[in-house]
Amino acid sequence: MKVYEVINLGAKELQGICENPKLEAELLLAYCLGMDRINLIIKREDEVEEGELAKFLGLLNMRKSHIPYQYIVKKHYFMGLEFFVDENVLIPRPETEILVEEVLKRLKKGNTLIDIGTGSGAIAVSVVKYFPDCFVYAVDISRKALEVAKYNAKKHNVLDKIVFIESDVFSQVPKNIKFDFIVSNPPYIKRGELETLQEEVKKEPIIALDGGEDGLFFYKKIIEGAPFYLNPEGAICFEMGYDQKEEVTDLLTKGGFKNIEVIKDLSGIDRVVIARYKL
Template sequence: MKVYEAIALGAKELESVCPNPRLESELLLSHSLRIDRVKLAIKRDEVLKEEELERFLKYIEKRKSRIPYQYIVKKQHFMGFEFYVDERVLIPRPETEILVEEALKRMKSGDLILDIGTGSGAIAISIAKLFPDCKVYAVDVSEEALEVAKYNAEKLGVAEKIIFIKSDVFSNIPQDVKFDLIVSNPPYIKKAELENLQEEVKKEPILALDGGEDGLFFYKRIIPDCKFYLKKGGRGLFEIGYGQREEVEKIFLENGFDEIEVIKDLAHIDRVIIGRYNL
């Protein structure tokens, strides 16, 4: 089978699976061949080796079973960096880049940052890469997620700048450490909505998705305890889900925060909420 024929076959197989089946077919084939996607055009009339075709068809079958593309190719791009991802961690989303960008805007030399629920390490590592003069603590309750985050930190050359701790929110963070910023993209999907998620999203770790009955469980856990770990004037920055702005803002105000800011994403949905601790 020739390259162009394989692309057409893959696209046909994925028609009912994803919105852009040809693109995903090309991406999976280029991954199978270990080449950049742009080189497929040059090789369009080349005949695939048996093992190359087998590998490609195996990837197509995985995608047909609704395994996310990122888990098949074991990578996701975030903030201009390539992160390793697999089923142990949530796949970093483009909208979470807003959280990183807003954190970077508020940082100064020597700042100490805490990333709660680090997952793949995308937030913590991006901050460490893009703002060299800082120190980052990255915590997660999942040992498996921390293994992925540590691997990414080594791969991207910032392992010495990040302290990884297995911790259920603040449980294992030294109480004498005070942070300038606490950032988090916590689970915020309502428990009742989990069954209605896309099949691909259901393949991601439930721990990284389940925000409790009202979707606010982790905001209610994290924000009240920020006062023990933030410097006065320090800020908490959190990604939020659709329709959660008012409730999370209320939690901030009830716990000594002021100067509340809300940043919208490209779809004009409230995506990041920021508060300054002032007690």
């Protein structure tokens, strides 16, 4: 079969599975052939060898079972950087780039930051990559997630700038360490809503999605522990769900935080909240 025929086959098989079947078919075939999509299109009349076709059909079946494309090809782009991702970590979302961008705007030379629930390390690695004059602690309860985060830190040559700690929020973080920023994109899906998520999202680690009965479990836990770890006038920076602005800002106010800023995402949804701790 020729390249264009294989693409058409894949696009037909992916109908109803994803938003852009032809694009994903092209990307999967390009991955199988070890080339980028542009070259694939240029070589659309080339023959696809039997072994490559068999590999493509295998990946196609994985995608048809709703395994996210990013888990199949083991990569995803975030903040212009390529990250390794697998089933042990949440696939970084574009909205989280806003959290990183807002943190980068506020960082000063020598600042120390802790990324709680680091997952793939997307936040921690991006911050250090774009602002080398800071130091980051990356925390996750999942040892496998930390292995992925370390791999990505090494991939981007920032391994020496990040300390990785296996910890349930602050439980294993030494109390003699103080931070200028506590940053987190915590699990914030209400437990009762997990079954309503898209099939692809259900393939992601439940531990990275489940925010407890009210979706606020980790916000409460982080806010409660923050005063013991923040430097004077240190800040918390959270990503939050589309309908959580009032609840999260209320938790911050009751937790002793002030100067609360809310930043919208590109869709106009309240997505990031930043607050300073009262002295």
